[in-house]
Amino acid sequence: MTKSHKKQQHSIAHLPKTSTGITGLDEITSGGLPKGRPTLICGEAGCGKTLMSLEFIIRGATEFNEPGVFMAFEEKAEELAMNVASLGFDLNKLQAEHKVKLDHVHIDRSEIEETGEYDLEGLFIRLGYAIDSIGAKRVVLDTLENLFSGLSDQAILRAELRRLFSFLKEKSVTAIITGEKGEGGSLTRQGLEEYVSDCVILLDHRVINQISTRRLRVVKYRGSQHGTNEYPFLIDEEGISVLPVTSLKLEKEVSSKRIPSGIPALDEMLGGKGFFKGSSILVSGTAGTGKTSIAAYFANETCQQKKKCLYFAFEESPKQIIRNMGSINVDLQKHVDSGLLQFYASRPTLYGLEMHLVSMYKNIKKFKPEAVILDPITNLITVGSVSEVKSMLVRLIDFLQEEQITVMFTALSLNTIVSEQTDEGVSSLVDAWLLVRDIEYNGERNRGMYIMKSRGMKHSNQVREFIITDKGLDLVDVYLGPEGVLTGSAREAQKLKEKTGVALRDFAVTRKDKEIIRKRKMLESKISSLQAEFESTEEELNKIYIEEELKQQIIENNRKEITKMRRGIETEKQIRSKK
Amino acid sequence: MSEQDQLPLSDENVIHEHEQHVFQLRLFVTGASPNSSRAISNLKDICEAHLKGNYDLEIIDVYQQPLIAELEQIIALPLLIKKAPGIERRLIGDMSNTTKVLKGLGLHIDN
Numbered sequence: 053m054t055k056s057h058k059k060q061q062h063s064i065a066h067l068p069k070t071s072t073g074i075t076g077l078d079e080i081t082s083g084g085l086p087k088g089r090p091t092l093i094c095g096e097a098g099c100g101k102t103l104m105s106l107e108f109i110i111r112g113a114t115e116f117n118e119p120g121v122f123m124a125f126e127e128k129a130e131e132l133a134m135n136v137a138s139l140g141f142d143l144n145k146l147q148a149e150h151k152v153k154l155d156h157v158h159i160d161r162s163e164i165e166e167t168g169e170y171d172l173e174g175l176f177i178r179l180g181y182a183i184d185s186i187g188a189k190r191v192v193l194d195t196l197e198n199l200f201s202g203l204s205d206q207a208i209l210r211a212e213l214r215r216l217f218s219f220l221k222e223k224s225v226t227a228i229i230t231g232e233k234g235e236g237g238s239l240t241r242q243g244l245e246e247y248v249s250d251c252v253i254l255l256d257h258r259v260i261n262q263i264s265t266r267r268l269r270v271v272k273y274r275g276s277q278h279g280t281n282e283y284p285f286l287i288d289e290e291g292i293s294v295l296p297v298t299s300l301k302l303e304k305e306v307s308s309k310r311i312p313s314g315i316p317a318l319d320e321m322l323g324g325k326g327f328f329k330g331s332s333i334l335v336s337g338t339a340g341t342g343k344t345s346i347a348a349y350f351a352n353e354t355c356q357q358k359k360k361c362l363y364f365a366f367e368e369s370p371k372q373i374i375r376n377m378g379s380i381n382v383d384l385q386k387h388v389d390s391g392l393l394q395f396y397a398s399r400p401t402l403y404g405l406e407m408h409l410v411s412m413y414k415n416i417k418k419f420k421p422e423a424v425i426l427d428p429i430t431n432l433i434t435v436g437s438v439s440e441v442k443s444m445l446v447r448l449i450d451f452l453q454e455e456q457i458t459v460m461f462t463a464l465s466l467n468t469i470v471s472e473q474t475d476e477g478v479s480s481l482v483d484a485w486l487l488v489r490d491i492e493y494n495g496e497r498n499r500g501m502y503i504m505k506s507r508g509m510k511h512s513n514q515v516r517e518f519i520i521t522d523k524g525l526d527l528v529d530v531y532l533g534p535e536g537v538l539t540g541s542a543r544e545a546q547k548l549k550e551k552t553g554v555a556l557r558d559f560a561v562t563r564k565d566k567e568i569i570r571k572r573k574m575l576e577s578k579i580s581s582l583q584a585e586f587e588s589t590e591e592e593l594n595k596i597y598i599e600e601e602l603k604q605q606i607i608e609n610n611r612k613e614i615t616k617m618r619r620g621i622e623t624e625k626q627i628r629s630k631k
Numbered sequence: 632m633s634e635q636d637q638l639p640l641s642d643e644n645v646i647h648e649h650e651q652h653v654f655q656l657r658l659f660v661t662g663a664s665p666n667s668s669r670a671i672s673n674l675k676d677i678c679e680a681h682l683k684g685n686y687d688l689e690i691i692d693v694y695q696q697p698l699i700a701e702l703e704q705i706i707a708l709p710l711l712i713k714k715a716p717g718i719e720r721r722l723i724g725d726m727s728n729t730t731k732v733l734k735g736l737g738l739h740i741d742n
Contacts, residue, residue: 155701157704157706158704159704159706163719163720163721164707164721164722164723165720165721165722165723165731165732165734165735166722166723166724166728166731167711167722167723167724167725167726167727167728167731167732167735168666168669168670168673168724168725168726168727168728169666169669169724169725169727170666170707170708170709170710170723170724170725171661171664171666171707171708172706172707172708173661173664173693173707173708174659174661174693174700174705174706174707174708174710175705175706175707177661177693177694177697177700177705178697178700178701178705178706180697181697181698181700181701182701199706202706203706203707203723
């Protein structure tokens with residue numbers, strides 16, 4: 053770097069920038085490439101330099117109304133047009149409209165004899181003419197280094213290159229110069245970075261474990277803030293998209309709106325309302341514990357509320373999932389038909405993690421769902437290390453939270469160290485963590501569900517038994533008996549046992565009741581017989597008494613009769629005397 | 632003339648009977664820059680010395696006709712294009728290296 057460059061003072065006003073129109077690149081460079089200055093894009097062969105610079109020209113012409121000149125030192129104009137036709141760009145039409153000018157520079161050492169001092173004025177005239185003829189604001193020189201193979205006088209070339217860059221600045225065009233990566237750490241073979249001091253972007257195409265990932269890094273950007281990380285980028289049918297994957301701040305909007313999980317009993321465990329909108333939920337568990345079923349229920353519920361859901365399947369094909377979920381009374385097909393549910397299935401090994409992330413990002417941007425499901429994230433481990441998967445998920449969660457999209461991950465936990473790490477790694481990121489676990493007891497396997505955590509809401513601390521039937525999913529309270537936690541048929545058996553107990557007690561109770569009645573009857577009969585005895589005794593006693601009385605009366609009567617009879621005469625006498 | 636005495640050589644660039652062929656030369660220059668001036672005078676000297684009366688030199692100022700730069704694939708200037716005879720040859724520079732110019736034109740001199 054020359055001292056004169058370093059001394060350059062930048063005004064406090066923002067550096068004017070030229071938007072590239074390439075998805076994501078403008079975000080990383082916070083606005084685009086430095087306006088009116090040259091930018092160097094370097095990288096190995098086949099990393100997308102030409103395409104990126106060509107897209108810069110095409111986007112400029114079509115989206116920003118900035119005509120551009122593309123000076124190709126490698127490929128012919130027709131070849132270039134054909135190459136980008138597959139991306140839906142019509143270069144020939146743009147050329148006819150004078151929005152783009154392609155100029156193929158042919159240079160062949162074998163045809164040229166150097167006979168003394170020369171300069172590259174011809175190139176300048178050519179370029180200047182091309183710029184002036186369409187009023188170009190953007191210029192690409194791809195790949196300038198080819199000059200070095202065509203011409204041998206290095207001293208002249210270097211002097212002329214320096215002149216070229218000041219010429220470009222004079223013309224106040226935003227230029228991209230591409231250069232092939234040199235050996236031994238230098239950015240370009242011919243040291244072009246020496247001349248371009250404003251902005252250098254390095255492209256990279258790496259193959260790790262047979263999976264290739266393209267990455268981009270802004271090596272330097274004088275006078276501007278820029279993302280310094282390596283960002284993956286994707287070349288697909290829509291051109292290049294770079295993913296500014298790491299949001300540097302934790303300043304996300306949060307919502308206190310709740311969304312149901314689709315399983316009422318689960319909502320009940322989560323304070324009765326379900327998850328927070330925009331939160332991340334991890335469902336982890338061992339194989340066959342119903343993680344996908346929980347995810348499908350959630351998708352189903354989301355769609356039933358007329359909200360869009362995007363389902364990333366890394367293990368099963370969409371048709372397989374739809375069929376399987378039909379068996380638990382979840383009809384996902386109708387949501388697919390109505391356009392509310394979209395599946396996006398891909399093998400994890402299809403491409404690298406970063407590429408997965410980029411493609412997920414793109415799909416989410418396009419579909420704009422309210423909920424996203426990743427099933428399962430564990431499979432991604434096959435294409436990356438644990439830490440890589442984690443960093444990818446961090447970025448995905450960041451992005452989703454920014455967009456206020458609820459995300460549900462499923463994770464398969466094996467009893468190996470690796471996956472436990474995944475669990476832990478991810479679990480600190482997620483807002484809610486449901487753990488579905490096998491409970492093996494009494495010769496059978498049953499499912500138990502816990503809520504390991506659920507940030508910002510009251511949640512149940514209980515283990516519930518998680519039941520999958522052909523009617524759907526449900527949670528029931530596990531039986532906590534004297535023998536511990538009982539599930540499945542053991543729970544049913546315990547219930548039966550209790551029922552028997554109740555019946556026995558009922559029976560015992562009735563028997564005792566009867567005895568009481570009997571006893572009472574017995575006593576009552578005893579009482580009546582005694583009473584009868586008493587009555588008869590009383591009668592007896594009374595009879596004697598009456599007899600006595602009768603006797604007395606009769607005796608009395610008799611005595612009176614006798615007395616009467618004796619005193620009869622006297623009586624008559626008395627009657628007479630009275631007369 | 633010296634070139635008439637020249638023996639046929641195996642070199643493909645050597646034109647055997649060039650007295651029958653007129654050398655068609657086009658020299659592209661940029662105004663009156665030092666390189667351009669030198670190139671013009673050097674080339675004229677060479678032509679007078681080796682191709683007297685048998686050449687057709689056209690000097691073009693690319694500044695005046697910028698469109699020609701793209702048509703003729705011009706990068707480095709000054710540029711001399713030998714259109715005929717034989718295959719097209721391109722010579723760049725101020726033509727100060729006479730040997731190279733002659734070789735480029737397909738002329739060989741026995742010294």
